[in-house]
Amino acid sequence: MQKKFNSDRYDPLSTERDSLSRRHFIKGVIAAGTVAGAAGLMTGCSDNSNNSASSASVERLVTINVNGRSRPVDVMPNETLAHTLRNKLSLTGTKIGCDRGACGACTVMIDGVTQNSCSILTHTVRKGNVVTVEGVGGVNGQLHPVQTAMIEELAPQCGFCTPGQVVSGVALLQRNPNPTREEVRQALAGNLCRCGAYNNYINAIVNAAGSA
Numbered sequence: 001m002q003k004k005f006n007s008d009r010y011d012p013l014s015t016e017r018d019s020l021s022r023r024h025f026i027k028g029v030i031a032a033g034t035v036a037g038a039a040g041l042m043t044g045c046s047d048n049s050n051n052s053a054s055s056a057s058v059e060r061l062v063t064i065n066v067n068g069r070s071r072p073v074d075v076m077p078n079e080t081l082a083h084t085l086r087n088k089l090s091l092t093g094t095k096i097g098c099d100r101g102a103c104g105a106c107t108v109m110i111d112g113v114t115q116n117s118c119s120i121l122t123h124t125v126r127k128g129n130v131v132t133v134e135g136v137g138g139v140n141g142q143l144h145p146v147q148t149a150m151i152e153e154l155a156p157q158c159g160f161c162t163p164g165q166v167v168s169g170v171a172l173l174q175r176n177p178n179p180t181r182e183e184v185r186q187a188l189a190g191n192l193c194r195c196g197a198y199n200n201y202i203n204a205i206v207n208a209a210g211s212a
C-alpha cells in the first residue's frame with residue numbers, strides 16, 4: 001500500500017536541520033582526514049597506536065621498491081598493487097583483466113615470485129622488490145630475450161595478456177634457465193589468453209631459454 005504524505009507531521013525545519021547536520025558531519029570527516037594525513041606527512045613515522053583515524057592515515061604513506069627504484073606513494077588501506085602501479089605510478093604495462101586473480105594479466109614479480117597484483121594490497125609489499133613488465137629489460141631500454149623472442153614468434157595477437165606472459169616467462173627463466181616445454185606450459189598456466197596464442201608464447205619462451 002502506498003504511504004500517504006502526512007502534512008501534519010511534516011516539519012520543514014527538521015528536514016533542513018538534518019541536512020545541515022549531515023553536511024556538518026561530512027565536513028568534519030574531510031577535515032579530520034586532511035589533518036591526519038598532513039600529520040603523517042610531517043612525521044613520516046608508522047604509529048600503531050589505538051587511534052584508528054590516525055593509524056589508517058599514516059599507513060597510507062608508504063614507499064615501495066618498484067623496478068629498482070624507491071617510490072613513495074599515498075595508498076588507501078584497501079588499495080591493490082595493480083591499482084597503485086597503474087594509477088599512481090603510471091606503470092600501465094600491468095593490465096587489469098578480471099581484477100580477481102583469475103586471468104594473470106596483472107602478473108608482476110615480488111622478490112622473484114610471480115603474483116597477481118590485483119589480489120595483493122599495496123601496503124603489504126613495502127618490504128618486497130616489485131618488478132613489472134617495464135622493469136624486465138636492460139637499464140638502457142634493451143628488451144629482455146623473452147620479449148625479443150615473443151616479437152620474433154609474433155606471439156601477441158591483441159596483446160592484452162602479453163605483459164603477464166612476459167613476466168611469467170622471465171620469472172621462469174630466472175629460476176630455471178633451461179626449462180622443458182612442459183615446464184614452460186605450466187609456468188604460463190595462470191596467464192589466460194583470449195586470443196588463444198598459447199603455443200606462440202610457449203614457443204617464444206622455449207626459444208629464449210639459454211639466452212636469458
Ligand code: FES
Pocket residue numbers: 095096097098099100101102103104105106107116117118119
Ligand atoms: S587482473 Fe589480476 S588476475 Fe586478472
Ligand code: FES
Pocket residue numbers: 155156157158159160161162192193194195196197
Ligand atoms: S594475445 Fe590477445 S589475449 Fe592474449
